[in-house]
Amino acid sequence: MAVLGRVLMVTLLFCAGFLPALSVDRSNFKTCDQSSFCRRQRKLEPGSSPYKALLGSAKVSEDKLEVQLIDDKNEASLLLEVFGLNGNMTRIKINEINPLKPRYEVPDVLVGTPLPENLHVTGQDENTLELTFRGVEHKLLLTGTPFRMDILSGRDLVLSVNSRGLLHFERLRERKSNLSAKVSMAFVNLWHRVKNLFSSDPEKIDKPLEGDVYPGEEAGKEEGSKKEEEDDEPGMWDETFKGHTDTKPYGPSSVGLDFSLPGFEHVYGIPEHADNMRLRTTESTDPYRLYNLDVFQYELYNTMALYGSVPLLLAHNIHRTLGIFWLNAAETWVDISSNTAGKTLLGKMLQYMQGGGDTPQTDVRWMSESGIIDVFLLLGPSPSDVFRQYASLTGTQSLPPYFSLGYHQCRWNYNDEEDVHNVDSGFDKHNLPYDVIWLDIEHADGKRYFTWDPHKFPTPKNMLSRLKDKRRKMVAIVDPHIKIDGGYRIHNEIRSHGFYVKNKDGGDYEGWCWPGSAAYPDFTNPEMRAWWSSMFSYDQYEGSMDNLFIWNDMNEPSVFNGPEVTMHKDAVHWRGWEHRDVHNLYGFYVQRATAEGLIQRSGGKERPFVLTRAFFAGSQRYGAVWTGDNAAEWDHLKISIPMCLSLALVGISFCGADVGGFFKNPEPELLVRWYQAGAYQPFFRAHAHLDTPRREPWLHGEENLELIREALQQRYALLPFWYTLFYRALREGEPVMRPLWVEFPSDVSTFAMDDQYMLGSALLVHPVTEANSRGVHIYLPGAGEVWYDAHSYQKYEASQSFYFPVTSNSIPVYQRGGSIIPRKNRLRRSSDCMPDDPYTLYVALNLQGEAWGQLYLDDGHSFNYEQNEFLYREVSFQHGELSSRSLDPRGIFETPSWVERVIIIGATKPSSITISIPGGTTKALEFEYDFNRSVITVRKPGVNIASDFTMSVR
Template sequence: MIINTELENKGNLFPGKINSFSQDVDKIYFKTENGVILQVTVIRGSVIRFRYATDNNFENDFSYAISEDGVRGYSKLEVEEHDTCYKIITIKVIIQIDKESLKTSIYDIHGNVICKDDWGFHWEQSYEYGGNIVKMSKSAPQGECYYGLGDKPMHLNLKGKRIENWATDQYAFGKDQDPLYKSVPFYLGMYEERAYGIFFDNTFKTFFDFCHERRNVTSFWAHGGEMNYYFFYGPDMQEVITKYTDLTGKPELPPLWALGYHQCKWSYYPEAKVKEVTSKFRELRIPCDGIYLDIDYMDGFRCFTWNKEYFPDPKRMVAELAEDGFKTIVIIDPGIKIDDDYWVYNEAMENDYFCKRADGPYMRGKVWPGECFFPDFTNPKVRTWWAGLFKELIDEIGVKGVWNDMNEPAVMEVPGKTFPNDVRHNYDGNHCSHRKAHNIYGTQMARATYEGVKKYAYPKRPFIITRSAYSGAQRFTSSWTGDNIATWEHLWIANIQAQRMSMSGMSFTGSDIGGFAEHPTGELYARWIQLGVFHPFCRTHSSGDHGNQEPWTFGEEVIDVTRKYVELRYQLLPYLYTMFWEYAEFGIPMLKPLVLFDQHDPQTHYRTDEFVFGNQILVCPIQEPNAKGRRMYIPRGHWYNYWTREYVTGGLEKWVDADLDIIPIFIKEGAIIPKYPVQQYVGEKTIDELKLEVYFKLGEKEVSKVYEDAQDGYDYTKGRYSLRTFTFTGKENEVIIQQHVDGTFVTEYETMEFEIIGLPFEIKEVEIDNVDIDLKKVLSKTKPNTLIIPKNFTEIHIEG
């Protein structure tokens, strides 16, 4: 056995020489003389699983994170034995395993090193808990960059950082504070513009060190469980993310209203206050779809009850709100009040559904209702029971969405803010302590909630939001970034967190607009709403103890800014819905940091502020007070300033003017951006015409898509959708727009309005599907360079 003496002194153990090798279809096993087994599973040609056992023994192979629907299979798998190593060869990568040390090196098919072990797998025994602390270290070449890992409130590039994953209720967290609410043990590495990913599927407390302790080493380790990680090769960064998202699961489409604007506060009560807030939105003509009820709607904070003093007839209230276009979302926490007169408590006690301590008694902790017990959501029977509890809320009262909070799980007035380590969990038959179940507790609660809401909302789609999450939670729920603060620094943090969550497979995320703790200035709120409308989940939320945080509390100027940007979000709903369809169908991140948009441009590798919304809209928030503009980096290519329609060349920094009512927005040349008319809520208006803003591009083709369906329900899964693919080709005196339509859904509108921006010639001739058209019939009389075209064309020729 080869052992580094310095490491041995620290208690680390290492694999010995390989003494046997075997293969079982897609699984290749390497056993060492000291009882270590490496199982390499080829899932796809560029997705490889590495799993290590010590003492010749693997644990039961079970994961909450891995989706059953992910792609499996490969076109090539060869194993070669050489003098000093084994080689596993797929169509994308070559994995070399050293016979002396079990260290692995991964190369692309051209022989370039993608990722190689430094110390490789090693471990030490955990004398406190039993089992092993399992560790992995990789060589980190100079210049390698690292991204991902969920909601970390720090620079987008993690080089030089040490990270901890332990879901934690961090009220009013700060920049660089760690850990936070989520545990997403997936990161991307990129070196010489080749990207790879590693997902360390271990739910114990995990750590990642990106050249923090040792300059040329990246390492990750866990306080229990197995060394079990998945490797993804790009080389494009987006391919890495889509493969990871495919493995851990893609979401279903949300109802379109869930992509509208939401208003929340701790707390809106009584009913008269809720009606006052919703009426004010309609009076001021600020679109809004979601209104939230925080814990005060309950009877003594007991989940699945109503305070009849505040809300005497919730079914009537919810119905009246719905008539005005508002969908009601209610909070549900995991803590169940210990109360013999409380039906939920009694049902759980009768069925033994609460978590227990190691020596027998139920896990007792203080949360909002006072002393509580907590359901064990890792027990499938408990999840089924919990799902059934939503019948009254969803099916009878008409609530449209559920918000899971405090599910890290959070416990008040105890040093660790959560359950003790000795709490026991079912873990779907793999019984374990809270050390293993802690990081997935919130996800399993969200899963049970999702299953209940989905069952009782049917045939409509469910909407769930969670604070705590582990990898794979995106299958069930959206999320928000937790209890932030009304500061300019937190505006910067919110921007980073949303981008990082998108890179981590959880695109349907937003922040509490304006900040949860403390009170924003009107200027800060205005700048935050400008950013928030470009996040997939868009909600203002505040703690309420500092005053109100509705848009109208900041004065007329901020009302106008809020209206302008919320209206813009509603206009862009077909664009946003198409982004979500690409995310749900292919796992494509909805927000793209500049490094994800163009990893081959070294200028993007450390940018934090700018991001691409979808595929074609560049956004850069103003993040300082009293700013009249800012310097920002424009990615390579050519872009149009959305506000001025100025045509700019990318690949450089540029000063952009931005008074309080402006956030810098640029549109990629060649893009075709769909827009709906402004609505006060989704479904208020019939869409009589689809507006398409076309940004002229000379030369190479540009493809844009528009996905539409019934905006709710499941007919889209049976082919009842409309996917329009537009191809734009621009020449000096000619424009060609081609359209291909998939799906059987028939849209309400019959015509499309094409406004061509930056057109370098005057329109003299229009031909639709090889037929010359009288200009008077298609040319707008009020807008220059604008054509009204029947929706079902195949090709438009426009000539000057």
């Protein structure tokens, strides 16, 4: 009956139009032309900027430039602020000087205010102001009429702002009819003032009347808005889409600005979209949309919005990398154009040889519905510089608990405690490692989150204790839609505190989601977030334990009967801000409050794990992200790579896709290939829809089980490597999974490549993503470098392309010459069983016979690493010696783990190998040499991994 009721609920919601179709109905989601502000902004033609900068108004202090901007069409005034920031960044803010009410400025995303660089005026004429930044090579040229800004590095133009004249800033205002009424009332008030002058009652003289206004002031405002009123068009004051009307009491409020990037043809970022990593031009399509939405079974290769939004765009060429970070949480569209779009490489070469054509240029236009213009220009010049610059603004990827890098088993839904026990036992029976089993919405009592179904999960602590005994974890879902039920404690407390989002009329906002009628906590309110965090304490979340972690789904927020399956834009949040202002921040705040709750329940000692579907800039600080409701199709497997690469480029490294596909039923080949690909993506979780057949790895035949087991073994062997990469992401802002061009920035052939990628700087991965594939085309970059097949140790000199034949067990992975990778090769039931296991060091020599690698380790779960309880070491091979040293002498951490094997790839046969420890003895080591593969295998060096040592290979 429970299953029947669930199916009936979904069917009723679908038939009522509250749920999208199983393949996305694009008519449920707006196009640019259906979004009135996007339509208005896009109607503006380049080259006719009405704005001029009043250079006479310029004020230059040590940390910023202030200039007034005037719109010649309606004489509206804006304030331009330019900040030079430490680390080769520039911040630009444009706002109304005297807005009708304050405009929204995004809080809580920036981790701090970057230190300013001193500004100096170094030149000026009647229409240009030249400024330089202390300590950097860049200069800024501000042109007065028409307004534009240019940033130069030496004599090279790096970036231009408003060079196409598309700055557009819609001022907040009241409707003309309202203004006319107020002006009339002003004259009435004036008449009463005149009468009061002749009154014998001195108390009435100059006494202001209720609602008193001054005719001159209101008339001036009316004059200033006449031109704007004349230009009014449908959608500016209210807007209807599919029966939902969005009221706009302060009228149109959008902002837009263009940026020109001379010399750049390749741009990336602005996730989330199911598209290639390299962004397309959008002159003939809709712009890329950033608006967090619940899109059921999304389409591939288009610019539609998906679950999350990060308004950071990166541009790269052989000379430079730069970024544009548009800090705005409202609905945003990004137009991209290029003067080389559509030209073939041959066409470009012929044009160059004939001496024609302009410098390649990409133009990017940002358009947001509300807020202000607040943009950071990240000037690189290298990819790693841009990553550090962005990390200094929004923070780095949090260091995940070690277990979360293992394999996660999930479906909607594991039925009950017995089902959980059987699945858990199945992994042991079939000798498969896994770390976490997940519970979806059916585990709760009637989808009342923070509860357990009393019939299916009557003893959650017993269930969790059994998993803990095996050193495994559980993740349970907690969504931000709260069932409206007078018998539900969570609902009653939120309502009593007044913590729900309000509708435009002041009542609690209500919509439909999985529990039926639901209300939505206002996570923009810090008091609400603090309350939410407190609900994860063990005495509040009954049945929870320290091995229970959390999944935040549906947090776009998803509202089945709302416009575009989300919240009405005129809903009201904390401090009176409209939902239109904060929409893309909602999921960010949900994940933040949940992560803080898991930290607080441990007294601040333990690291959280929280998976989120919706996200924004800065979400990397709070956990992991997945790519949402994908399908069991080969193209969905393929698109998972560029989707995660795009997220990694904007700081969110902890990304993965539902292995096997959420919807539909994968054939065994697709499922196996997805496990093989997922084993080499940062977040590794299988997940499936409730209507799909069970997919546990042992249900597909012995041959496929063995293939999946091998993929899992490869993942677990590399956990020390993964953990070290995440530490680098924490400390340096480096993406864990990264495009090839990040490591090979001058190799043009890598710039659009997204079917293969790097893990750190050491491993190149090319998953098999085609059905019935007999081979894949591999490109190994880096002229003068060497690569080795990670499985066979076959050597390849770079750069070269070749066809690599594959079989069902092939996972094409190549280790870069010059790298050292630590692995743990003993198969255990979970990562928590592995801390004391020994290491094998894989030393891949470059053509100079050298290699370097790093290893980070700590207790894997607490924040003690912040008190220097960690080890961070470098292992290097130079001049025939393998040595280990500390990279951070502050770190102190004891481990019994030792080095049981060293494999040196690309080596000549030695005559002897010895190992010595400072202050200790030197001993000879046994080794084997494989002539066919040029591989030395050194057995049982026996040295502790935390020790300094030198192994001599002679």
